[in-house]
Amino acid sequence: MKLKLKDYRLLVLLLMISSSVFSQFKVTGIVTSEENKPLNKVEIFNSNGGVLAKSGIDGSYSFETDKSQLNIVFYVDNYQLLEKTVSFSQKETILNITLNSFTEELSEIVIQAQKRKVFELSRLKDVVKTAIYAGKKTEVVLLNQSTVNLASNNARQIYSQVAGLNIFENDDAGLQLNIGGRGLDPNRTSNFNTRQNGYDISADVLGYPESYYSPPAEAIEQIQIVRGAASLQYGTQFGGLVNFVLKKPNANKSLEILTRNTIGSNSLFTNFTSINGTKNKWSYLAYYNYKQGDGFRPNSKFDSKNAFFHLGYEVNDKTNLEFEVTYLNYLAQQAGGLTDIMFNENPYQSNRARNWFKIDWFLYNFKLSHEFSEKTTFTFNFFGLDATRKALGFRTNRVNQVDPGDERDLIEGDFKNFGFEARLLSSYNIFNREATFLVGTKFYKANNTSIQGPGTKGTDANFSSALGQYPNYGNQSNYLNPNLNIAVFGENIFYINDKISVTPGIRFEYIKTESEGYFKKINTDGAGNVILNETITSNKNNTRSFLLLGLGLSYKASKSFELYGNISQNYRSVTFSDLNIVNPSFRIGNLDDEKGYTTDIGVRGNINKYISYDFGAFGLFYNDRIGLVSKGLADGRVIQERGNVGDARILGVESLFDFDLRRILKIQNDYSFSYFINASFIKSKYTRSEVPGVINNQVEFVPDLNLKTGLKFGYQNFSSNIQYTYLSKQFTDASNSVTPSLSGVNGIIPSYNVLDFSTSYKYKMFKLEAGVNNMLDEKYFTRRATGYPGPGIIPSAPRSYYVTLEIKI
Secondary structure (H helix, E strand, O other): OOOOHHHHHHHHHHHHHHHHHHOOEEEEEEEEEOOOOEOOOOEEEEOOOOEEEEOOOOOEEEEEEOOOEEEEEEEOOOEOOEEEEEEOOOOEEEOOEEEOEOOOOOOHHHHHHHHHHHHHHHOOOOEEOOEEOOOOOEEEEEHHHOOOOOOOOOHHHHOOOOOOEEEOOOOOOOOOOOEEEOOOOOHHHOOOEEEEOOEEOOOEOOOEOOOOOOOOHHHEEEEEEEOHHHHHHHOOOOOOEEEEEEOOOOOOOOOEEEEEEEEEOOOEEEEEEEEEEEEOOEEEEEEEEEEEEOOOOOOOOEEEEEEEEEEEEEOOOOEEEEEEEEEEEEEEEOOOOEOHHHHHHOOOOOOOOOOEEEEEEEEEEEEEEEEEEOOEEEEEEEEEEEEEEEEEEOOOOOOOOOOOOOOOEEEEEEEEEEEEEEEEEEEEEEOOEEEEEEEEEEEEEEEEEEEEEEEOOOOOOOOOEOOOOOOOOOOOEEEEEEEEEEEEEEEEEEEOOOOEEEEEEEEEEEEEEEEEEEEEEEEEOOOOOEEEEEEEEEEEEEEEEEEEEEEEEEEEEEOOEEEEEEEEEEEEOOOHHHHHOOOOOOEEOOOOOEEEEEEEEEEEEEEOOOEEEEEEEEEEEEEEEEEEEEEEOOOOOEEEEEEEEEEEEEEEEEEEEEEEHHHHOOOOOOEEEEEEEEEEEEEEEEEEEOOOOOOOOOOOOOOOEEEEEEEEEEEOOEEEEEEEEEEOOEEOOOOOOOOOOOOOOOOEEOOEEEEEEEEEEEEOOEEEEEEEEOOOOOOOEEEEEOOOOOOEEEEOOOOEEEEEEEEEO
16 A cells, blocks of 8 residues: 555654654753843743742753743842743754843832732742642741731731631730641640741750740741641641741842831830842841830830841752851740739739740751752751740739749740751652652750749849759759650652642651659748658650651642642640649649641632632541649639640631732722631530540630731832731630639630731832731730740730831842
8 A cells, every 4th residue: 555645744744743742842041131140040930830940150041841832930039020932843942031120110019919920830839849738738928928017026917818827916026926726725836846947946846846936027038837737747746837938148139238127116126137148159148136125014125136147058050058047035024914803904014023034046057958850859957956945033823912022933944956857859750640759857856954943032134043042942843854756757749630639648756755853842831931841753754656647639620729638647745844844823634645637628729810719628636635624622722734635626617818909990000909808717625535524615725716807908119908807705724714713824815806007118229117006906815824924814915006117228
């Protein structure tokens, strides 16, 4: 059989089509500025999402694709975004690009719109560097898109678009971050794994996971939050991950200077100054943050100093080294807690003038990043902490008692730990489909001490021990608490087809916690004579190993719609603060580690870019939950006991809807106009307990309704934001005490609502910000503290004002 000429032509045409379909096209080029200067670290995105490449120091880049046409986005900070559609007809294509810098004529609204677009292209996709987020409930807070009070770390505004967060609002300067969610205690964010640029920053990840340090909001680029399924990659906790990603050095300037000065109510003054830049293969960033003020109550002045330094060295296109150090020192006077009667009389009173709190925090981290190939990446973090926290004051369960002026209670904690975490992420093919696996290991060793005893008799912040003067002081203890944690973890994304992925995960944990020390029982008679002086020693060693399992599912019908779900086991170790500290507000019962699991299901995406949404339901099943219960004694007294209360079930719906009113109303580009509503509806109860009267009670720190909603408006260089927050009432103990205790420790936290307003205007290198927090002057509280800064009710701030001037050179 002979082929005709037209058959040959048809065969050649089919071969050409086949070749073009299955060809791998290589794209190379150089990105330069309008002055023909090579631009470093320009990110090149596929407009459908995902990073294709990043330019090097000489501006060069390259990537490969099997698509014959791509819509490509080029962007680097301080330069205008460029979007280009490119068709490929040859094996290799050279594509040189020129980017224009931001000009003074380009309004702040347009610049922010470009940054938002890049953010949408780069936000937490299935894989980011050496982390897997497929099928997980993830949220990102973008700080440079916010018109909020950054100077005082106003968490109510900063986290306004993170669903369901419950926040303790202790002060008006944001000295500490206290966020929780889904029924988890917000105290010092202790139910999250808190990290800075990917490494741990809490006091002790296992034994004392409280974050006395959190970076200033003015230094943060974005905050990444992954809910309960983060337990597989980040370890033992129920809340998930909070990772503060700090701003990066300017990749295309050798020196950039930023300074921000803020004044506000109650003699508030803050300064944030940073310098950064890149020179050849070296990059650096350093900042200093100073805060001082008198506080909104008597006896609540503070002084805080925070410094940070980052040094980076790009060995070559594949290897990068980074070194970071962080130092925080702050001293705060603590006004003490209130009873309900005192709060109703005057929520801003104080009868504690001798209570002080001091933090000294030193963090360090060394990071190695290496790309073995386009498909395989390795990161190694070596990190450590050397820190102390000291609390001094008159602390009694009778918070309305006048301070007699005797010796004060002194608690000292020393935290020394170090560790490393190594991660390897690689893509491979299985059954003709690409898959991605992550394997990692973590080593963590801590050596901490906890000492309690008599402090000085004076009024100043003298944290010296006075044991020699007061040998018979009632609250005395001294413990050494070493911890060892070794973990191995892995996750793998399997793509069933172009839309469906399945991500199983596993984590093996080896935990060894020890506690060696003593506490004293000292009783005296009415005349002060010692009738009992007993030293009770303990030497505890608790070793356990176990597996955590999880599974994530994702269905991406399009780039604007995703259905996700996951289930993951969780675990939380008993903390040594539960065991070591003598507290007049409660006694310690039997304590064991907490276990359980979290499940999420939800949909997220956008509708024609008019409405973006994330709507989902969750279940948190918490076994052996630690909490407070009221117990009656044989002598008729009622005391508080802290122990494993029982099993709890927390179910809820979380939603975030963001309406782009500018697009909906077809307003021109010089404007920004949007409305958001963030609401969570949660039901909770204890399903099992050996404590009488607890089963079917509601779980602590769970408001039925948690609502944040706001309107954002901008025109050219002007931006404004008004936000309303409402939380319904919540219980503070497992007994669901309604009648407040005399100490103020127990009882309901009543519902409250707060209105905040902030605004900013930019002119050339200057930016002016101003705002009013708690505009309606709501008198409310979010916390009943069992220890410092209480015990008792800790009021939240009344109406306050601030003004910030920023200069950027």
